[in-house]
Amino acid sequence: MVSRCVVETGTSGLYGLLQRVSPEPVLSTLVGHIRDDEVGHYKYFYHAFLRYRERERPSRWQVARVIRQRLGEIGQEDAYLALKNAHAVRHPGQTFSPRDFQRFQHTAGHWARAHYPYEMTVKMLLKPLHLPGLVNRMALPLLARHARRVVAP
Numbered sequence: 141m142v143s144r145c146v147v148e149t150g151t152s153g154l155y156g157l158l159q160r161v162s163p164e165p166v167l168s169t170l171v172g173h174i175r176d177d178e179v180g181h182y183k184y185f186y187h188a189f190l191r192y193r194e195r196e197r198p199s200r201w202q203v204a205r206v207i208r209q210r211l212g213e214i215g216q217e218d219a220y221l222a223l224k225n226a227h228a229v230r231h232p233g234q235t236f237s238p239r240d241f242q243r244f245q246h247t248a249g250h251w252a253r254a255h256y257p258y259e260m261t262v263k264m265l266l267k268p269l270h271l272p273g274l275v276n277r278m279a280l281p282l283l284a285r286h287a288r289r290v291v292a293p
Contacts, residue, residue, distance in 0.1 A: 141189035142203055142268045146210040148182035149264040153257055160255040182264060189268055203268050211265075252291050258284040 155175035162168040192198075220241050227236040262283045266276055 141185045141192055142206045143210045144185040145182055145189065145268055146207055146265065148178050148185060149261055150214060152178035152182060152264070153261040156257040156260065157251060157255050160257075161251045186267060200269050200271075207265055207268070253288070256288075256291055258287050258291070262287055 152175050155171045155178055158171040159168050159175055162171060223241060223244055224236040227234070227240065259280065262280055266279065266283070271279065
């Protein structure tokens with residue numbers, strides 16, 4: 141369930157970014173609804189995790205290990221394939237090259253530096269750890285700063 145929370149955190153962050161950078165109000169509203177839906181998915185899996193945690197009693201280290209492992213599995217392959225297929229629809233007959241993907245990553249990095257919801261994302265990732273309040277408040281800005289460097293170097 142924690143692994144699913146990580147996935148939903150990533151998708152809600154992505155849609156939050158798209159909502160913030162979209163110059164088109166209708167698209168911004170639409171991706172905002174999708175982001176809200178992804179947050180709802182997160183809550184569903186989080187509550188399922190809470191039920192599991194009561195029965196199984198995993199340690200924080202076990203939960204943290206699952207979060208770290210799932211974050212490590214997030215790769216560029218899904219984004220590459222999605223962009224390649226979008227490119228094929230928009231530009232039939234033209235090939236999509238790794239250079240095209242690099243250009244997109246460069247642009248997306250600029251968007252992410254300025255608009256990615258880092259604090260929300262880190263809060264969602266920390267929540268299953270059920271850290272004491274003071275530790276959570278101290279960790280949040282440090283991890284948000286670290287996430288900013290990882291997502292948009």
